Amino acid sequence: MAAQETARRRPSQRSHHHPQPRSRGRPVCAVNAKATGRGSYSWNRPTQGGCRVSGTLIVVDGPTAVGKTTACALLAAGLRRLELEVVMAGEPSASPIGDVLRHEPMGRHDGQILACLSAGDRYRQLNHVVTPALERGAVVVYDSYLPSAFALHELAGAAPDFLRTLNRDALVPDLTVALLADSSICQARAAVRGDQPHPAAAFIAQHAVYDAVLYELYESGWTLRSQPADGTPEEVAAALLQAVMQLL
Template sequence: MNTTRLPGLLLTLDGPGGVGKSTTARLVTETLARSGLPVHSTAQPSRARLGELARHGTDTYRGMALACLCAADRHHQLDTEILPALVEGAVVVCDRYVASSLVLQGLDDVPTEVVWQLNQGVYQPDLSVVLTGDAQVISARLRARGGHSRFERAPDNSLREVRCYLRAIDNLRERDWSVTSVEATTDPPETIAAAIVSLVHHALTEKSAACP
């Protein structure tokens, strides 16, 4: 893992399809920006060519092929977008990161250790948030929205993803990642976003204290 810490703060948001990641990311970004902080919002897969190939290719690419695409896009996005923003001192809000790879590539039967090998050297987030909750509620949201990938179109997707994200949380913590699980099926999006913004401000305070 990349252990060099940069001036900015990386917040990643992961969770099952339909749990509300994109809405939460937007609300967190807007709230942080209103408070006067420099914020850079992004997502994975990225909007670069590699990312678009991974985003729209889940029916074509599977297993190691998709895992390699997602990892390559992450490494490229870090070098060209995320790390430069962190160097400038921004709070980077990233919709999906390594936790999503652990889950989705795991659903494709790619071993966890292989996913970590492909993601070797990625920048460790200052704060990794995994949104989770009741699988039936998440599934209903997903069906109302429509699936964006073959994973989300699978009939048992929500239950499988909820279970896999719980395992991913444990795996990330074993590697000393700062991970917080947030229940996202009971409170309104604004309340969830406010709780995450509070975590960000706390992390910024701790970071300032560590780097006088």
């Protein structure tokens, strides 16, 4: 594998390094504790009766206000034009738990509460939406998954070990595309869409933690690809579609 033959680097926009997709049937290895300093973790692949399911789980992730939701909608539309069955999911969901996550004010030290609510919302979608879709061979496009959740919850005070244990039964996507843009771009986009104002330092901190989380997941065996998100939504979606079609 090309990524094994060269020095490992974090999948960031600065390096423009794109880890090559791993074999879909390859087992997930434990996180390299020395590389990350966050402990050793393992992850689950989607299976049915002990066999790999026929569907494909695609995650579009990234820091706050990078453009994930728009990219997911355009990607799903592109896949449907190719006559593929596409199921969309994302976090937070439209469930009552998701409503709490969207509207309940959380303080800086509510990381554990936030993480538990988020995990419940996530497992509900995985069990009732994602897994059935994968079992029938659909492509699932998932808006915001573990990388962004881990970064936000760590910043809210949750310990990495707690987060990994809470999500140990979460599925590993076939491909996770991390949309990346400068923190100042994300801050400006958040202001345009009417988000609660946050200082520039908050966006910078989130990007730093997010980059560390990506590196950890890459080291643990996740198939990750970074995609610059400073272009138009259509340009970003076209790059996403190309990456997904290489996998399919």
